[in-house]
Amino acid sequence: MEMFEVTTEPLSVEEVVARLTEPAIGAVVTFVGTVRGETDGRAVRYLEYEAYPEMAEETLRQIGAEIRSRWPDVRRVAIVHRVGRLEIGAVAVVIAISAAHRAPLFDALRYGIDRLKEIVPIWKKEVWADGGAEWVEEGSGAREAV
Amino acid sequence: MEMFEVTTEPLSVEEVVARLTEPAIGAVVTFVGTVRGETDGRAVRYLEYEAYPEMAEETLRQIGAEIRSRWPDVRRVAIVHRVGRLEIGAVAVVIAISAAHRAPLFDALRYGIDRLKEIVPIWKKEVWADGGAEWVEEGSGAREAV
């Protein structure tokens, strides 16, 4: 089972959580990023995600390793990111992290999505309802992050 | 759609997340509590959850209100707890919290499960593989929490 994946297929939270299954697990947390219908008051028609897939999967794997190294009680990490055209409400990313007990999971989850937005080579273009489109550049401070 | 529920039916993370759906949402976090195969080195055969259902749903609703009052940027909260006999690996509880942006979600999620374990009238009995059974009393310090 791949734990770190970039895919054009629709994402299922359930299915990503299932990748962590083992009897020693007592708690799982997930982060689910979805496509919002508006940004900065402007109606969005859809998003177009583009990735450098091989490096994206490599950096996702790296984030998993960083999490397990910082929080040794974390047992498993799975991160799946969807690319291509995503409609409003669609799930763009699912991060799932498991442990025997819940303590480390919340900080680990926050770290996971923060790092993803920092280092994973994936980009999104907003296509607006009023025509026009723009590549979102969070790193340049042009736009508030999800 | 009920956002706060005690049920004997199997839980689906996907279905609980779907209860939060609205276009303004950009991020959802979930906490999924599952039945561990062992506690304190002792093999568990299954768990038996019992609730005071009307009050449990009332206190779940209260936790939702507390979260929205502490983190005003949180949009929706859903908490569903399963009761009855639960096998190893089964999902006992799903907490899902949504917002336009991710910032408040991680602390809100931790608060949600901490409060649930503190005030929601639900109990679990561990039935061990070697025979014997015991009601788990986390409040009395007898056992480490999930």
Add this chain to the structure above:
Amino acid sequence: MNGERGTINIRVKFFAAPREALGTNEVTVSLPAGATVDELLKLLTERYPALRPYTRFLSVAVNRAYAGMHAELHDGDEVACLPPVGGG
């Protein structure tokens, strides 16, 4: 407060370990009007000795809300004896 103290009937619910110890999940008891949660618990432990090991860990809810030991009870109240909760 006309000086007459009638009788009130209280439904009492039990859960988890104390429910099993008592062998029942609900009893109805009569108390003098104006009785408190504390007085109810004293009555229960006298009448049901099996409850004794649990009383010092019990929280109490009156009509599905946590209540203090000095809360006054009223006719028809639903009181729940709650051992330390363990959900999640």
Add this chain to the structure above:
Amino acid sequence: MNGERGTINIRVKFFAAPREALGTNEVTVSLPAGATVDELLKLLTERYPALRPYTRFLSVAVNRAYAGMHAELHDGDEVACLPPVGGG
């Protein structure tokens, strides 16, 4: 270091806004052996002026790992020009 400086061929990948500005997602360029990332970027902006508005925001990956501006390139390297990422 035998004094001979041959030529190396580098595959360069583009994504998102600069990819659209250039109208291509990959080019191959030749550089003197020992050239650095910095020198590659200079060559690219000379050859592709459309890249100019983006260069100061670009990070660079060599063979799928982030690399500094002074990293030395080798024949066959895959270099990616990465605008600020925006996943999630």
